[in-house]
Amino acid sequence: MTTKLFSGTASPQLARSIACGLKCTLGNVNVSRFPDGEIFVQYTENIRGADVFIIQGTSTPPNENLMELLIMLDAARRASAARITAVLPFYGYARQDRKDRPRVPITAKLVANLLVTAGADRVLTMDLHAQQIQGFFDIPVDHLYAAPVMVKYLCGVLGPEAVVVSPDSGSVKMAHAYADMLGCGIAIVAKRRICADQVMSTHLVGDVSGRNCVLVDDLTTTAGTLAAAADRLKEAGANHIYAAVSHCCLTEQGLKRLGASQIDEMVTTDSIPLAEPDANSKIRVLSVAPLLGEAIRRIHENQSVSSLFQLETTR
Numbered sequence: 001m002t003t004k005l006f007s008g009t010a011s012p013q014l015a016r017s018i019a020c021g022l023k024c025t026l027g028n029v030n031v032s033r034f035p036d037g038e039i040f041v042q043y044t045e046n047i048r049g050a051d052v053f054i055i056q057g058t059s060t061p062p063n064e065n066l067m068e069l070l071i072m073l074d075a076a077r078r079a080s081a082a083r084i085t086a087v088l089p090f091y092g093y094a095r096q097d098r099k100d101r102p103r104v105p106i107t108a109k110l111v112a113n114l115l116v117t118a119g120a121d122r123v124l125t126m127d128l129h130a131q132q133i134q135g136f137f138d139i140p141v142d143h144l145y146a147a148p149v150m151v152k153y154l155c156g157v158l159g160p161e162a163v164v165v166s167p168d169s170g171s172v173k174m175a176h177a178y179a180d181m182l183g184c185g186i187a188i189v190a191k192r193r194i195c196a197d198q199v200m201s202t203h204l205v206g207d208v209s210g211r212n213c214v215l216v217d218d219l220t221t222t223a224g225t226l227a228a229a230a231d232r233l234k235e236a237g238a239n240h241i242y243a244a245v246s247h248c249c250l251t252e253q254g255l256k257r258l259g260a261s262q263i264d265e266m267v268t269t270d271s272i273p274l275a276e277p278d279a280n281s282k283i284r285v286l287s288v289a290p291l292l293g294e295a296i297r298r299i300h301e302n303q304s305v306s307s308l309f310q311l312e313t314t315r
Helices: 012-021 062-078 107-118 131-136 147-158 169-182 224-235 252-260 289-300
Strands: 003-007 029-033 039-043 051-055 083-088 122-126 141-144 163-166 185-195 198-205 213-220 241-248 265-269 283-286
Touching (some): 012 051, 029 062, 051 062, 051 289, 062 083, 062 107, 122 289, 131 141, 141 289, 147 169, 147 241, 169 185, 169 213, 213 224, 224 241
Parallel strands (some): 003 051, 083 122, 122 141, 163 213, 241 265, 265 283
Antiparallel strands (some): 029 039, 185 198
C-alpha cells in the first residue's frame, strides 16, 4: 500500500519538513476558495487504495482550518483511499471537553464526531489539552508528546537543581512528567481567574529560591497564567525562569505580555506556525517534524508508536 502525504493550508512548512524527513514529496491537492468563501478541494493525483495522511491542524483561524480538514477527509474517502489518517499537530476546541456550566456544549466531542463522519480512519495528534479526548473517538488515536523534544533543549539551559513548575492545577501531571525526564524537583502555583484573559497567582508550593525554573503547559493564548506564575516565582527568589509550552497560540496581547513578563525564554514547537516568528526574541521554536514523521512511518508499517511517547529519563 502506497503512502501519500497531503497538506492543508494550516501548517505547510511543518508538512514540508515532515515529508523531507520521510524522504518523500507532498501529494498534489488543490485547496482553494470560491468567491463567497466556500472551500474547494480536489486531489490532482490518484489515491485509490493508498494509505493517506492529511496534515492539517486546527489553529487560528480554527473554524476555517477545521472545515478545510473535513472537506479534505471527505474528498479522500470518496476517492477510494484505503486508509485515511488525520494528522492534527494541534487539536482545536480541546478546552471545551466537559460541561462545567449549564447549557454549554462539549465541542471537543463534536469535533471528534465530525472527523470520524468525514472519513478519518485514525487520528494522530500531539499534547491534547485533556487526555480523555482520546475516549471521544471510536477510531484509533495516536497521542504523542512534545516533552522529549523540549527536554533535549532544556537540559542544556536549566543547570543543576532546576525546578519544574506547574502554573496551575491542570498542568500538574505534565509537570511531573517533565520533572521525571529532567531528574529534578517540582513546584506548583495555584491561580484564581479574574476574567477570561486575566489570572492572579495566589500560592506557591515548593522551594524555588536561587534555582532556575521552567513553567510547563500544553497551550498558551494570552500568556496570563504563565506571566502571573513567573511573577510569583520571582517573588519567591527564583533565578532564571523558562517556559515550555507545546502549542503557542499567542495573540498580540499575549506577545506583549510575554515580552513584559519575568520569563527569560519560552520554548515551544512548530505545531502552530507563528504569525510573526521574530516578533518576540523570548520565543524559541523547536520542530516536531521528526517526531510526527517517525509516527507516520510506523503507522504505515503497522509498527508500535509507544516508544515515541514514553517518557524516558535523559539525565
